[in-house]
């Protein structure tokens with residue numbers, strides 16, 4: 100069997116969902132597990148609903164929810180010849196959402212987030228499953244909150260592979276039902292409380308499913324031709340990299356390449372399952388494949404990570420940074436779930452470049468107990484893998500550099516964010 104994953108951008112419109120169905124129909128002889136994200140910008144919209152709800156502005160939350168509902172109903176109206184079954188199903192989901200927004204108590208932000216935001220995926224998969232049925236592709240809808248077991252680390256939950264494997268084995272039988280449709284991004288803890296795997300986590304869901312079901316391959320359908328050597332929205336003259344190793348892919352994802360979620364590779368690598376990244380808009384093209392072996396990448400790869408902060412810490416008691424304070428410092432960052440992108444140390448200070456997230460100020464506050472902390476925000480980190488002098492010149496000239504690091508293969512530059520683009 101194979102796993103196909105369709106992201107929010109692919110299923111954001113009736114036309115996209117039709118294209119998805121055509122892609123699925125083209126492999127009708129293959130047993131398929133289909134993972135789908137929330138449609139378009141639904142996750143962001145539900146985050147807004149949540150923000151109103153947390154401020155107990157229930158009216159504003161309901162108003163925003165109506166927008167989300169209208170968006171999905173419009174897609175259904177355009178998509179179906181017989182819209183009633185799909186409408187009924189999503190009516191139930193919106194009814195649950197409205198009840199929650201009107202009656203629940205918003206105490207723990209992360210827990211409420213997972214409860215509410217997970218509906219984006221439930222709604223999209225109901226629509227997709229119904230549409231595939233109407234298009235003649237028999238399939239079974241699955242609720243990942245009942246199948247994928249995680250810990251209770253809400254908003255960034257860790258999958259419990261063994262528990263999940265048992266549930267998958269019980270629920271699925273490809274000889275009886277060759278196509279399943281399920282949500283990316285969402286799961287539940289062992290008590291059944293909904294959890295999510297982190298923003299953009301559907302790729303990771305697809306990889307976990309691939310691992311649990313020993314899939315022949317996992318394919319992520321994307322709105323790009325495959326894995327490119329740079330983001331074409333930022334850099335000119337990009338080229339496709341047809342084959343990459345798991346190692347290459349982890350490095351790219353870690354440096355901030357948005358084409359795949361960093362956690363995606365490990366579950367696949369462990370079972371040597373190839374990962375295809377293929378163009379949703381041109382399903383006949385091969386795209387890129389990530390696997391055990393690949394020729395060396397012979398073009399410079401450019402990755403730009405935005406919204407970075409550089410914090411410099413000096414121990415208040417003058418202890419040498421590297422020996423004594425390092426583990427404490429990282430423990431604090433880890434506790435606040437801060438993702439570190441780059442580290443540079445000297446005898447008396449350590450500089451850490453990190454994603455600028457909601458939890459950052461709490462982390463910096465806590466670090467201020469032991470360190471004198473100074474920081475800069477509004478930064479972007481450029482990583483050039485396989486750098487060449489002219490590429491560095493082209494991409495950094497005239498820019499204010501706060502920090503640079505260079506090895507034989509990799510060059511990294513931390514700069515003030517470019518406000519021109």
Ligand code: ASP
Nearest residue numbers: 136142284298299300301
């Ligand atoms: N819908 C979720 C998000 O937008 C998960 C995903 O798309 O991968 O973050």
Ligand code: MG
Nearest residue numbers: 106107136299
């Ligand atoms: Mg998404």
